[in-house]
Amino acid sequence: MPPMIPPSLWVEAHCARIPAGGRVLDLACGSGRHARLLAARNHPVFAVDRDAAALSGLAAVPGIETACLDLEGGDWPLAGQRFAGIVVTNYLWRPRLPDLLALLAPGGVLIYETFMLGNAAYGKPSNPDFLLRPGELRELVRAAGLREIAFVEGYVDQPKPALRQAICAVRD
Template sequence: MNLPLIDLRNTPEYCAGHLVGATHIPWAELPERLNELPARPALLSIMGSETDCIAAQAYLVSKGYRVKIEVDWQAKLTQKQPGLVSFGTESRILWSPSPLIKEWLTLVQADLHQPLKNLKAIDLGCGGGRDAVFLAQQGLFVKAIEHKPAVLERAQQLAKHHQATIDFKSCDLTDPNCYGEQDFERWDLVVCIRFLNRQLFPVMRQSIRPKGFVVFQTFTEGCEVFGSPKNPNFILKPAELSEVFHDFTILIDRIDSLPDGRPVASFIAQKKG
């Protein structure tokens, strides 16, 4: 099953029989679990009661998804054919970390002379927690900071669901007590995805250990024509990151495009030492 299928029914109904490859997210929980869906504007298929499907379709479309309602799911479940129907709590995982995080992992795995579990990472502006959870699953010690409590709660739920141990913190990154001198050469990896605060550049540089890495990806000039962001405070200038980290070894410095077309600067650099 290639098209993501969201089963909106409650847990007892899902466990009693569901289509193989389905993802279980009850309709009542969907608004708080958007971080478990693939990136917009993905095409999703949903199944459940008619009332729930109509409501969920309207909600997901408002969030930028394309949605198809599965109409013959009950007939398929009734057949209970092997390979078509499954039982229990197994649920397909639809979310994935930033491709740039996976690219970093590929770059460093061959060159590391110590296990990943010995590395410490900090995720600045972690959002829904996908990158933090992925890194924790690889064995890294991860600290994740997000100043919006509601967003951080979703990240914590994702970590709990995947049994990932993460040191979450809700605070303002511009507060020195949140991220500052106490982080001097503490981190092997500093992650900053879809977040930009230029005040943090000096602290980021200082917080990375010798031979540690920075993985940075956020919007760059040209995204304005797509609607957002438009505030120059949240948009990188050309070659800005290579200038900030000029004395690092730059491994990746390029412009990528998100599925919606917006350009982002993708940057990975290693501190010398």
């Protein structure tokens, strides 16, 4: 079994803003590094990914419910649900971004971090369809009526060199 990747420093820095005890969606959660972090902070977590094998490691973790879902095709499988927090890292599917933000309950916190244009110089992902444009997360949350708490974009060298963009926002 490969070693567990530590949680994103961005997620760690902002997850305390999620309302105490509030249900959190970890979207495209992979092996669940953030689901584990949030469950350890007494949040009920709904961890979603299309990779059933990745989700299997979360089956015995208290406070985490998992679902193997296709987020990119057909009907939006999360329609009608509400979350006090939404965490997304290393994932971008633009057609569902408005649907995703609609899941955030009043007072809820969005924590989003992924790669941006220019990342091809450092490796994958390199397809512009999966890379944010400069300021794109900022524009997205503004259009959705969320209030920005923190935003950063540009070069990072940890955990490996990349161009990244991240935002923390709240639905007042």
